Amino acid sequence: MNPQSSPLLTDLYQFTMLQAYFDEGMNETAVFEFFVRDLPQRNFLMAAGLEQVLQFLENLHFTPEELNWLADCGRFNTDFIDFLKTLRFTGEVHAMPEGTLFFPHQPILRITAPITQAQLVESRIINLLHFQTLIASKAARSVLVAPGKLLVDFGLRRAHGAEAGLLAARAGYLAGYSGTATVLAGVQFGIPLYGTMAHSYIQAHADETAAFERFAHSQPTNTVLLIDTYDTETAAEKVVKLAPRLQPIRIKAVRLDSGNLSEHAHNVRRILDRGGLSEVGIFCSGNLDEHEIARLLAQGAPIDGFGVGTRLDTSADAPYLDCAYKLVEYAGQPRRKRSEGKATWPGRKQVYRINAADGSLDHDILTLENDVQAGAPLIQPFMLSGKRLAAPEPLEESRRRAAAELARLPERLKQLETSPQPYSVEIAPALRQLAEAVDRIAH
Amino acid sequence: MNPQSSPLLTDLYQFTMLQAYFDEGMNETAVFEFFVRDLPQRNFLMAAGLEQVLQFLENLHFTPEELNWLADCGRFNTDFIDFLKTLRFTGEVHAMPEGTLFFPHQPILRITAPITQAQLVESRIINLLHFQTLIASKAARSVLVAPGKLLVDFGLRRAHGAEAGLLAARAGYLAGYSGTATVLAGVQFGIPLYGTMAHSYIQAHADETAAFERFAHSQPTNTVLLIDTYDTETAAEKVVKLAPRLQPIRIKAVRLDSGNLSEHAHNVRRILDRGGLSEVGIFCSGNLDEHEIARLLAQGAPIDGFGVGTRLDTSADAPYLDCAYKLVEYAGQPRRKRSEGKATWPGRKQVYRINAADGSLDHDILTLENDVQAGAPLIQPFMLSGKRLAAPEPLEESRRRAAAELARLPERLKQLETSPQPYSVEIAPALRQLAEAVDRIAH
Numbered sequence: 107m108n109p110q111s112s113p114l115l116t117d118l119y120q121f122t123m124l125q126a127y128f129d130e131g132m133n134e135t136a137v138f139e140f141f142v143r144d145l146p147q148r149n150f151l152m153a154a155g156l157e158q159v160l161q162f163l164e165n166l167h168f169t170p171e172e173l174n175w176l177a178d179c180g181r182f183n184t185d186f187i188d189f190l191k192t193l194r195f196t197g198e199v200h201a202m203p204e205g206t207l208f209f210p211h212q213p214i215l216r217i218t219a220p221i222t223q224a225q226l227v228e229s230r231i232i233n234l235l236h237f238q239t240l241i242a243s244k245a246a247r248s249v250l251v252a253p254g255k256l257l258v259d260f261g262l263r264r265a266h267g268a269e270a271g272l273l274a275a276r277a278g279y280l281a282g283y284s285g286t287a288t289v290l291a292g293v294q295f296g297i298p299l300y301g302t303m304a305h306s307y308i309q310a311h312a313d314e315t316a317a318f319e320r321f322a323h324s325q326p327t328n329t330v331l332l333i334d335t336y337d338t339e340t341a342a343e344k345v346v347k348l349a350p351r352l353q354p355i356r357i358k359a360v361r362l363d364s365g366n367l368s369e370h371a372h373n374v375r376r377i378l379d380r381g382g383l384s385e386v387g388i389f390c391s392g393n394l395d396e397h398e399i400a401r402l403l404a405q406g407a408p409i410d411g412f413g414v415g416t417r418l419d420t421s422a423d424a425p426y427l428d429c430a431y432k433l434v435e436y437a438g439q440p441r442r443k444r445s446e447g448k449a450t451w452p453g454r455k456q457v458y459r460i461n462a463a464d465g466s467l468d469h470d471i472l473t474l475e476n477d478v479q480a481g482a483p484l485i486q487p488f489m490l491s492g493k494r495l496a497a498p499e500p501l502e503e504s505r506r507r508a509a510a511e512l513a514r515l516p517e518r519l520k521q522l523e524t525s526p527q528p529y530s531v532e533i534a535p536a537l538r539q540l541a542e543a544v545d546r547i548a549h
Numbered sequence: 550m551n552p553q554s555s556p557l558l559t560d561l562y563q564f565t566m567l568q569a570y571f572d573e574g575m576n577e578t579a580v581f582e583f584f585v586r587d588l589p590q591r592n593f594l595m596a597a598g599l600e601q602v603l604q605f606l607e608n609l610h611f612t613p614e615e616l617n618w619l620a621d622c623g624r625f626n627t628d629f630i631d632f633l634k635t636l637r638f639t640g641e642v643h644a645m646p647e648g649t650l651f652f653p654h655q656p657i658l659r660i661t662a663p664i665t666q667a668q669l670v671e672s673r674i675i676n677l678l679h680f681q682t683l684i685a686s687k688a689a690r691s692v693l694v695a696p697g698k699l700l701v702d703f704g705l706r707r708a709h710g711a712e713a714g715l716l717a718a719r720a721g722y723l724a725g726y727s728g729t730a731t732v733l734a735g736v737q738f739g740i741p742l743y744g745t746m747a748h749s750y751i752q753a754h755a756d757e758t759a760a761f762e763r764f765a766h767s768q769p770t771n772t773v774l775l776i777d778t779y780d781t782e783t784a785a786e787k788v789v790k791l792a793p794r795l796q797p798i799r800i801k802a803v804r805l806d807s808g809n810l811s812e813h814a815h816n817v818r819r820i821l822d823r824g825g826l827s828e829v830g831i832f833c834s835g836n837l838d839e840h841e842i843a844r845l846l847a848q849g850a851p852i853d854g855f856g857v858g859t860r861l862d863t864s865a866d867a868p869y870l871d872c873a874y875k876l877v878e879y880a881g882q883p884r885r886k887r888s889e890g891k892a893t894w895p896g897r898k899q900v901y902r903i904n905a906a907d908g909s910l911d912h913d914i915l916t917l918e919n920d921v922q923a924g925a926p927l928i929q930p931f932m933l934s935g936k937r938l939a940a941p942e943p944l945e946e947s948r949r950r951a952a953a954e955l956a957r958l959p960e961r962l963k964q965l966e967t968s969p970q971p972y973s974v975e976i977a978p979a980l981r982q983l984a985e986a987v988d989r990i991a992h
Contacts, residue, residue: 107733107736107737108551109553109711109712109715109733110552110711112733114732114733114736115705115711115714115715115731115732115733116705116731116732116733117703117705117706117730117731117732117744118730118731118732118735118742118743118744119730119744119745119746119747120744120747121732121744122744122745122746122764122767122768122771123746123747123749123750123764125767125768126746126750126763126764126767126768127750127753129763129766129767130763130767132753136749136753138749175736179735179742181768181771221749221753225747225749225750228706228747228749229705229706230711232706232707233705233706233707233708233710233711233714234710236706236707237709237710240709260560262558262559262560262672262676263560263671263672263675263676263679264675264676264679264869264870264872265676265709266680266683266708266709266710266712266713266717266863267676267677267680267709267710267711267712267713267715267716268552268553268558268673268676268710268712269552269709269710269711269712269713270709270710270712270713271558271676272552272558272710273710274709287560287561287562288558288559288560288561289557289558289559289560289561289564290550290552290555290557290558290559292561292622293550293557293618294550299561299622300561301560301561301562301563301564301565302562302565303562303565303566303569304562304563304566304668304671305875305876305886305888306566306579306581306664306668306671306875306876307566307569307570307668308992309876309879309884309885309886310570310575310579310664310876310879310884312882312992313992314992320569320572320573321565321566321569323572324565324568324569324572324573325565325568325569325624328565328624334888334889335886335887335888335992336887336888336992337887363888364888364889364890364891365888365889365890366889416869417869420709420863420868420869421868422868422869425863425864425865425868426707426859426860426863426865427707429707432748432749433748433749433752433753436752436753439755441752441753442752443748443752443778444778444779444780445748445777445778445779445806445807445808446777446807446808446809447807447808448807549751549755549756549757549778549779
């Protein structure tokens, strides 16, 4: 069973509920929406992961092996297993396109389908949308603080498993990163790849200069030398001495990975410039995030690019979003959960974005789908009757949208610090009235 | 390409280094060790993920599709691609068995192999060991604070991707959780599954009692009712009224997922007991972690079990470990990285564990492999010449080891708070002497 596509990658309660719906003959149209309840130390979020959700939905089916497991586990009856045999996703998907910025309580995805289908896919839809949105939203912050700098995802090794490594590379690139070190992400998503050498390469050689020299001859167009294995400044001097001997191979950059990066970058820049290597770049890595990058750049550290790993791929300062996939309508009736602290807005919703005179984001209106407002509606149809309405959007196009969206952010929301004046999202009267009406119904 | 087994799920620099080693004719035996530099708000760590590493290594090979991609990407030469065609893992694996507790700077895995092999596998080995060790170490903390309680992993939806959801379920079970909600983790690892209904099930019915009743008839042996969709105490009263009508079906438990769980649990317990339902359990979920569980139990909340989701599967308070996979020997010569703040101990190492008189852990000795000490050596051989020395260890056996290890922890290290007296790990004189000798070599 392939974990990325198997419908068994879900919570057991989806199947116990499906068995109950099946027994009850309940399979009317349900509408679920995915949204985030609040912002964790962020001024905005960036929608990501829709493409993987669409792939999952269009391939949704049970293999004979999966059906056998369900039949043999002793929890479900034969008629229900027969029903699952032919289950496919035949519903609708409405969503904000990837790269769109969004705010609390705004749905970024709506599923409209028979309740068995819409319920079954809950766990994996959240799993896919949550993670890429989490990482894109985090990555966008370093993109904002380091304009013009090379930003590379280095996070695979401490990402939470294989898929996290791959999808973090994708979400980072979507948000504006230059590329990734993760080869398979290059293969699968066409993301530019970056990478040169580890400390072990230097250590495996008896002599540091010999390691630099041999690497340059092996990778003449990709000569980035890691210079902090023993002593950073000493290694920079070795690079200066080596450079003439390497001609016509030109050293592209040096990489620093430890210590006081600002201080070392200043020293190394001076050593390289004095040695006639002013065209050699300085690339830094090691426990970086957007705060550290901003700090280094504010200090005027002469750094040309950053490798950002663990703290990006785990979204270390906010490793999850308080998101949900909630039933908002069943069989034509709006629904609302009223659990303490977790109440949701009922009905099919739309978000209208109102721009300021200079084209920047001014405020949004959250309302019902059929309550048309001024401004651009952000939620668009992507799938009807289980079929895509268009070919998959190229990642480069989503990435351009993300860049355009970030450019339109008001200055206060581009800052790393949480703005005391959050983005304004008005709840339209139509939506408030529906919520009140739903609350008057006894259960 | 299967992300879980593809050798392209790695950092690009592994391939640029391999090409350089190939060009230089360097392929002597390298020894790498995986260890964690320090403890993040933890008194101990629990080793996990070895089984997945062994699977990865014994299946290591390049498919024609992967070789074609590497050949076509323009970075590598034909002879090198030919060399990769027949590359397999032919080396040795020494490790601490899964479920073993360990401490900073203690290797939990050692790879001994030709440097091309040992280097190539770095990224995925870290990716696998880091994540499961992170989650097992987090899960063990709720196991310690909630003895005798049912603990279920609910984290798939906000785990970082598909593999994270699966492996978090495995690591949690290894550390002592009772089971998981993730169906595919039950399929792949034989972990007990738990799950009943979501709020959407209640909401899809016009009437809450009708939802309870129908679910009970559909799942007569698994009747756990979610009672916080509208008003928790009102729903508990409905459960009491419904119970006689359901006979002979017996309600197993109710679940609370929002609000003040301690207060609601007390109220609900009173309502159920007064209604003759003292055998109906109370199961809680919703933003839980070990601190919240400890707080609820300290308040005497009458809760029988906990569903722990996001904060477990993302290890939210410490979403990564400062771990590394470092070269400690090449071609028979010990190696050491000296980068500032990141220096490593050279040579092949062993950890000896010394017990106190009562059988609890007293202290460890970190030394060289050949420097035999009193106490039990924790690092054992698992693979020689690329072949496993024994069949995969059943997960239940690793889980028993984990339980035995936790039972042997000194009381101060069982607490959630970081102990002012951390576990003592002595560095043996033989290891210190080797580090000094290595430092005298110029590079």
